Amino acid sequence: MTGHRAIIRTSTTVAVGTRPTATPGPGELSIATLYAGLCGTDIQMLRGLRDDPSPVIGHEGIARVVTAGAGVPDWCAPGTLVAVNPTHPTDPGFLLGHNVEGLLQERTLLPAAALAGGMVLPLPAATDVSLAPLLEPLAVVRYALTELRAFAPRTLLVVGDGTVGHLAVRAACRWLGEDVRVALVHHTPDGRAFSRAGPHHADLLLGAGELATARWDAPVTALVATPRDATVAALEAVLAVAGPGLAVDIVGGLPPGASTPSLPGLDLTALRAANCGGIPDPASITTTAQGVRLFGHRGVANGHLLDAAAELARDPEHYRDLITHDTDLAGAARVMRTLAGSRHRVIDGRRLVKLGVRVNDREQT
Structure with a gap:
């Protein structure tokens, strides 16, 4: 078992650290997040307004398949671009970034319940991953x-x-x-x-x-x-x-x-x-x-995610400027510490609407 970088939250701080990189077992999938976003519910967790247990948060993003366990569908080949529906409609045990480790890390192990429940969606290879936070x-x-x-x-x-x-x-x-x-x-x-x-x-x-x-x-x-x-x-x-x-x-x-x-x-x-x-x-x-x-409503259906992906592809510049801040893992940890200690959303002199986090720069080339 090797290690990878992740933004890890504890009861006292938020910092970039190392998490173990597990090999996927039967029905599981290891993915590399390309871009992720920070959601309002994430900020609530940082401020102690929610008690969700996951030390690695983040449920908005686009990733690339790295390795797949035995028995996964054939389309889950390494290199496939995917989005993950974070809210399982019938299994409360899968809530990405809340009770299952989220996307603000270089590798995320998706449990078999995610694939079996249809929560992993392939995306077109030409998808603009920089819009993933939206x-x-x-x-x-x-x-x-x-x-x-x-x-x-x-x-x-x-x-x-x-x-x-x-x-x-x-x-x-x-x-x-x-x-x-x-x-x-x-x-x-x-x-x-x-x-x-x-x-x-x-x-x-x-x-x-x-x-x-x-x-x-x-x-x-x-x-x-x-x-x-x-x-x-x-x-x-x-x-x-x-x-x-x-x-x-x-x-x-x-x-x-x-x-x-x-x-x-x-x-x-x-x-x-x-x-x-x-x-x-x-x-x-x-x-x-x-x-x-x-x-x-809580969460969305897969069809809503695919419709949103199509809309972003149709007119990306109609939405792009809402990603007001763009940074890497270390920069995101700094922003998260600031948000955890303040009710304000002004970062580096500008109002934060959506934070985009570059998680695996090497994977995007």
Whole structure:
């Protein structure tokens, strides 16, 4: 057993260290991450807001197959470019980067459950791997907008100005139609300034305090894409201002048993968990006593990932600038230490939306 470099988190710090490189057993796959991203849930783990045990995190990325164990499918040949769906729809034992070691390392051993469950997806050889940090979050947006499209919205209200929020703004015209008006609600003035300076911003840029005074064209759909400690408040703000026929997708995480007086008796966490990895299809949607159509989801289906890959290939420059920071493993560890100790997301004088991490530079040539 040899070793490889990895970003390892402990209870006290985050640093580049060495992990053992295991030879894959029957049904297992060893992959070399090319590019990976840092997700909002990763940042929550760094800040102690989640107790996921994996010492190596990272579930967004593109990798290349290195070696395969006995009995794997023939297409898993060394050199094959792959993405990994991080959320198994029926096996909670596989959650990449949470309870299974993730992609922020030079080699990742995928358990047999990943291949047997269809969680490993081959990608075209010409895929632009530098866009890998956007693949999984854009798949989340694909899932959300596919479900919201059924309500024929005239307004899409996006709450949360992180990666998913910005991707939703940019993909809305593609997946909801050119006539949908998009509003993006920001947490801070700096976030709104970043959006305003960007090349593809929403029709309406709002601060959190301006939501109550805005006016919408009905029907309204809302996408709540906030950190888990802000999701309930964001949902309450949307419920307070949107009119009849509102449909809401809760993408942001929730603490166990989350609820709101605005929707008495409704377990929001259970409602969100009712849709996992694209199952069921169509999604389970609850209509509340107030007439609000409400749903959420954890993870995406393989089809959402493939649709996102096709969209990035179709128009890469429409999305590329959302990768605001690009670095290697050592640089990523430094950024992660900074984020762990602060609620702010300004790195090297610039607002961080998405961090791209070059994990195996040698493998990309």
